[in-house]
Structures are given as structure tokens and as C-alpha cells.
Amino acid sequence: MKLYRRSLWVFHLNSGSCNGCDIEILNALAPRQDAERLGVKLVGSPRHADAILFTGPVTREALPSVVRAIQAVPEPKIVLAVGACACGGGIWHDSYCVLGGIQGLYRVLKSMGITPPKTFFVPGCPPKPEAIIQGILLARGLVRQKQVRSEYYEEQALAEKAEVDLHRLFHKYFWVRVPPEAARVKYGVAYY
Amino acid sequence: MRPRNKCELMTNLRRFGEPRLRGKYLFISRIKSGRLKDLVDYLHWRLGGYYSTSIGVDERPLDGYFHVYHVFVLEKYGVYVLVDLPANPGHPVVESITPIVPAANWAEREIMDFIGIKFRAHPEPHRLILPDDWPDNVYPLRKDFPYDEKLPTSDKIAKLVRESPSDTWIAEDSEDHTAIPVGPYHPALHEPEYFELFVEGEKIVDARYKGFMVHRGIEKIAESRLTYNQVPFIAERICGICGFTHSTAYCQAVEEAARIDVPERAEYIRSILLEIERIHSHFLWMGVAFHLLGYDTGFMIMWRLRESIMDLAEKLTGSRKMYGANIVGGIRDKWDIKEEKVALINDTLGKIREEYLKYVPKIISMEEIKKRTRGVGILSRSDARKYSVLGPHARASGINTDVRRYRPYAAYKYVDVEIPVEDDGDIYARIIIRHEEIIASIDLIHRLLDNIPRTHLHADTDYIPERRYGIGCTEAPRGEDLHFVITGKDNKLYRWRPRAPTYNNLLSVPTMLRGEHLADAPIIIASIDPCFSCTDHIVVVDLRSGRRRPLRTGGLVGGR
Amino acid sequence: MNRIKVLLENLRKGVVTEQYPFRPLRVPERLRGKPVIDPDKCAGCGACVNVCPPNALTMRDDKHSSMRFIVLFIGRCIYCGKCEETCPFGAIRLTKEFELAAESREDLYQVVGLRLYHCPMCGEPFTTVRLIKRIVEALPEEQRAAAIICPRCRESVTAHYRSYARR
Structure with missing residues (x-):
């Protein structure tokens, strides 16, 4: 995102969050963290903004206003989903009155033929003000991303060997005379 | 004449219906026809109690009726009066009390939205909470509505977006x-x-x-998906500023219902965290008030001071905002306040107090602040009663009310709480009240820390009986926070209704x-x-x- | 006059801003940050999935590849620490990591895939190999037989033996 290497003006869009994230966003601009020294400015209108700090799980009631606010931000724009609610719907992700965070919102946007803007995620409940600052700097390409996806899959050979051992134990205890393949029938009780 | 004790109160109430006393709860059921208004008038205006909230419950699986409970708080007699109005599911209509108690306006409309009970003679029977595109005759808090049902969003949204292209919203006269x-x-x-x-x-x-x-459907999620010990976490997320007071009120309500004795140490820790939360909330409010009065230096100063409180909370609980300490029956093990932390709290609060007193008395005695706030936004004592306002807002209008003193919970039973009261009812009075409360809270934490006892942290809560009623009250930074629960089967709640003070x-x-x-x-x-x-x-x-x-x-x- | 006194106090206070991105932030010992599953310790029992209030932890059994996936979605986590409290193996714990910003949603997942264990009697998968192995190791010799078959088969075996006893 070369466009945003310099000062980023942000508009804070709340789609029904609990206020936790909203106050942490203000905290990031308060004297201790003072995001303004990094060129971040909170603006009062989506028309003036480069980026949206998006909080809340998107309630049904707020949906029309949220859609229009996102549309009002001039291109090119980016969205920062701040907090657990915006990133993944939070604790109310499957409630009847909630769309489930930014993903649900984008589903609605796509159904209306609007392309969702580039989005960054800042998890936390609420995220520390420093985490929000890190998110903004990440969007500007000034810091490295620390969070990476991690995957682990158990090794097949080892696990199968362990399973065979356990099955052998089974034959030791239960004195099954038939080979294990044949024992693998429902109602296996009949075989011994 | 006002009755002198509970016994006389019961006798007097027999005129209106059948009162039953169950511990702290006084249920009045089978209201005689046409006497509801007299009863409400008696409770709210003559007995010196106040209307707190109304709760609608779908109790069809239990006894075949919808129920409306109007909750009145009678601090003098130490009881909560629950006026029980059953409504027939075939024709769910009950009489409205809003003409007598205007404070009931929203609570009754909320019940109309959620349960589908109609209120006869309600002055403005319109939809309050549910979104405009929500279909009629679908009531989310009825038990036959699944919590994760996603009703299709109507075309309205697409239409709204299409009809008002994003460029025209800035035009003036339309x-x-x-x-x-x-x-x-x-x-x-x-x-x-x-x-x-x-x-x-x-x-x-x-x-x-x-x-x-x-509206995020908190009540429905808690009744359907979450178990007793998961609900404190959703309760904490009702509000990002005073979340802990909500989770405490919820836990107290369940503890009330299941008659669980909370260990004293847990009560002390709850109180300490609650006071820390009050201080940070009042700091926040003061900063915002100064900002709105056009004094941004004050805003910055308050938010800087507030950071030390947030750091303290982070050191004690691991998070700046969501303390996550409560479970039903006490406090979680890791949230214990040990010796070294006691010293830490005392030190930090001492420093905060010193610095606070350097700034704020000077700021609030500034002529500019006084001129903007004296005699502005006056709420008279009688209006305050009419709308059942709560907390610092009521205390600024000369009503001496505070849950911590008059219905003590947690560790407030063991200490004296100072309660500032002002009579002016203007904005300046509200600033002064909150200013004094900050100092009182800091002193209160010191006193609580001095005699924190050594007991267990949580009680055994294996079994919570079914269909018990409980009310938990706390004094949130903004006023009385009331949680009403009915316990249910399978380790889950049957009904939970939190009422935040701002509602009133x-x-x-x-x-x-x-x-x-x-x-x-x-x-x-x-x-x-x-x-x-x-x-x-x-x-x-x-x-x-x-x-x-x-x-x-x-x-x-x-x-x- | 007071206005000036306040400003003087401020001057005396000096700079309070932290140099956060340029200097690392000191966080308290107790901070509840990103939860991490230690895949070597995790046995896939699903205790954490049961207690997680926002369903940030989910569990999925895939019969085709005979794998069980424990999926942690940090984007939905509320950092309550319930999982840490519940985990019988101490496999999941909250770290002090708080800088979690990510460019894509995919980066916010942690997946642990474990092999499923098939019941030697009915052949149905019901839990992970690792969990059964640990249980068998922990149990005394004479109780191991009950652990290596699935609950349904255990029921029928018990019924079978009972019927012998009654005869």
C-alpha cells in the first residue's frame, strides 16, 4: 500500500460495539500513546478519511448506515477491523440480530455488487491502544506483521503405529479370535 | 400513612392483590381488576420507593402464560416488589402503567417488541428496539424462536443505498x-x-x-448458547466502560437465586475492582465533559491520569478493560489480590490522588467552567422522581440514593461509603458529585485493602436449582444496575434481563x-x-x- | 488564573508520551494476550472447545482423512483464559503477545490436526490416538481394557457380561 506511506486520516465507524474498542481508539490518540505523532488523525466525516477504523459486530439496525458510510469514503480506501467483534463477530457471532463482523458485512456488500475494500485485522478484546497503532502502521507498510498462521498435523506413520499397538492391546484383553478386519463390524459383540 | 414495617406493608398490599414474601422479593400476583393503577401509584409515589424496570418472560413451557414483572425498589423496607401480571398467550394484553409512571415507557415498549405482549393505554405504542425491517409478529425472546435464526435482510438496505447515492448526502435542505x-x-x-x-x-x-x-441479542444468546459460568463474559461486554459491574450484578443475581454464599475475600476483591472501574469511568467522563465545554487541556489531563488507572487494572487482571474476574460464586483463582499487589494498588492510588488534586480542583473552580455549567440543564427533584433517574444523576438532583449504602452488596457491607449529594440539579452539581466520588472511591479502596480477609476465592456451585428468581443490583458508575434472572435446566439460564442505569x-x-x-x-x-x-x-x-x-x-x- | 496554574503543572510534568513502535513496550507479567496451543501437548480432547464462550475454538472431525482439527480463530477470541484454566494437559495458554494485526483473515488461525483413533470393535473413529494413548498410559493395567473401545461398544460389552452374570 504505497499510497498510505504518509499520514493516514482515519474515520471511526462503530457498527454496534460495546464501546471498549472505541475508547481504546480514543486512548491511542490521548497523551500517552499519541498516535498523532505518527500522522494519524481522527476525522469527523467519512468524506475526509483514507481509512476506516471499524468496530462492532454489525447489528441489523446499523447495517444501512454502515454500508453508506463505507461508500462515502473516497477511493482508494482501506478498512481496519478493530477488535474481536469486527474481526470475527466476537461473542455474538451467531446471534439473530448480528451479521457477524466484517465478513458478514462483506457478504451483504457483495450481494449488492459492491467490491469490499482492502481490509486489515486488529484482534483483541479490546485491543491495547498500542495494538491499534501497530495495526495502522502495518496498513501503512511501516512495520512487519508478527502474527502468522500456524498449522500442525500429526505424522501419519507414527500415529498409525500407535493405533496398531493399542488395537493389539485390545486383542490381548478381549481374546478376539477373528482377525481385526472382520471384527470391524457393527455389533461386534457377537464375535466373541 | 406509610406502613412502619414489612408486616404492615403486606397488610396494606392485600387491598390490591395477593402479596407473597420470598426472602427479599415481594411478589404481588392476582391483581384485582382495575386496581393496578392504584397499586403502582401507591408503590411509586406514596411509599417512597421507585420504579426500577419491567421484565417480560415467556413462561409458557412452565405455566402456560406470558408474564410481565414490574420491579419496584422499596429501600426503606429492604424489599423488591415484583408486580406479576400474567398474559394469556391467545390474547396477550395487559394494562400499561406508563400513564402513572413515565419511567416505564421504554421497558413496556421493549416487552412489546420482544415478547409480543400488548399494553393497553400505552401513550406511544411504537417499536423501540428491533430494527425497522424486522418482520411483524416475530418475537425474538419467545422460547420458540431459535437464537441463531438469521432472518433475511430485506431489500430495504439495497434500496436505501441505491436511493441516496453517496454524493448527495452533503446537500443542505432536503x-x-x-x-x-x-x-x-x-x-x-x-x-x-x-x-x-x-x-x-x-x-x-x-x-x-x-x-x-x-441491539445484539445478548439476552437470547445467554439463554440459549451459554452456560452459567460463560454468561459473566458476555455480561462484561454489555458495556466497554462499566463491564465489570454488569458481570458482578449478574453473578449476584444467580447467587441470590441459588442461595450461594460468596466467600468474603471474593467480595472484597469484587469491590476493589468495582471501585477501580468507577474511578476510570469518572475520569473518562470528566475528560469528555471538559472537551465538550471547550477546554481540551482538561480532556488531555484527565485521559493522561486515567492511563495510570488502566495500567493498574492491567497489572491486576491482565486486561485494561475486560477484567474477566467473575464467576458464579466468587472470583477466579488467578485474580487473587496478593500481598505485593496490595502494596502496588496503595502506591498507585496514592500517586493518582496526589496528581488528581493538583489539577482538578483548579479546573472546576475556573470561572469559564462555572459559567457554562451553573444553572444549565436543570432537572428538579420531582422530575427526577418521575423518571426514576439513578446514580450520580439522581444525587445531583438531591435524591439520596446509592445501592452501596442502602442495599449493600459485596464488601460494602463491611465499610462505610461516603455519598455526596447536591441539591442544585444542574450540570455543575453533576461535575461536583463525580469529583467527590472519585476521591471517596480512592479512600474506599485503601480501606478495603486494609482489612481484606483470608478465605477461599469461590464457593462450590455444582447445583443450581431450577426456576428460582434472583435480582442482583450494583451501583455502576452511572447508577443502579439491575439484573434479573430466572434459573433453568441444563446449566443454563431461563431468563436474564440486565437493565443498565442509562436506560432510566x-x-x-x-x-x-x-x-x-x-x-x-x-x-x-x-x-x-x-x-x-x-x-x-x-x-x-x-x-x-x-x-x-x-x-x-x-x-x-x-x-x- | 487557574488556567495558568494548570498549564504550569503540566510543564512541570514533562513528556509522557511513550515511544511505542520505536521502542518495545513493557507489558505486565499478567497480561492476557494471544492464546497459543502447544501442538505437542494437545491431545484433542475438546475440553477447551466446550468452555470457550465466543466459540473461538472449534473442533471438526474429518472421517476421510481420519483427522481431528482443533481450530483456534484469534479474531474471535475474547482473551478470557477459560481454555487455559480448563485444559487438562496444559497445552493451551495465554501469552503476552498483543501485536496481532494481520493482513488477511487466514493469518489469524491456528490449526492443530491430530489422527483419529478407531474403535477396534466397530471401527468407528471417536477420539484421537494421542488421547487414548495417554489415558492407557495413565491407567493401571487392569482398567486399560475399558479405555480402548468406544463408549457405545463399552456399553454393549458391559451388557454382554452382565447378561452372563445373570444367567
């Missing part, structure tokens, strides 16, 4: 202005505010409120706004501590020309 994108959808606690002010020149003649954009306080705002200058509107609305962020966008309707224009007080606060 009706469209009521719903511009910067709109009011952002939160107060769970009550985002959107006031329509009617003005004549610069004077406000009337105000109207629209809101509830943050907001109703009084139009009264305060009437006759004031337009420029004072933001600070008047903010003075009840609704949650400041909503005060920044108000639609102004000029009565003479009928023109609507958006009023923005913009800037840092709320950041719209």
Missing part, C-alpha cells in the same frame, strides 16, 4: 438529512443516542429520541433540554454520562421553517 452516514448508530452503553431537537431560533423547545442501534437516565434528557440554548445541548446530554460518543451528531429541526440540518460537534470525542 429531508434526507435525518439519516446521513455519520448517523447515530454508534453506541452509548447499549443505547446509542439519536436526538431530534426542535428549536426556535437558538432555544430548544422539544427533543425526541431514537436509538437502540446496538436517558428518559430524563428531553426534560433537561427544554428551554436551553442549542449550544449547550451536547454537554447536557453528556452530563448524564450516557456515553459521550453519541453527543456529537444531532439532527436539528427548525420548527418555523421545518428545515432539518445536521448539527455536529465533531472533533476528537466520538471522532465522527
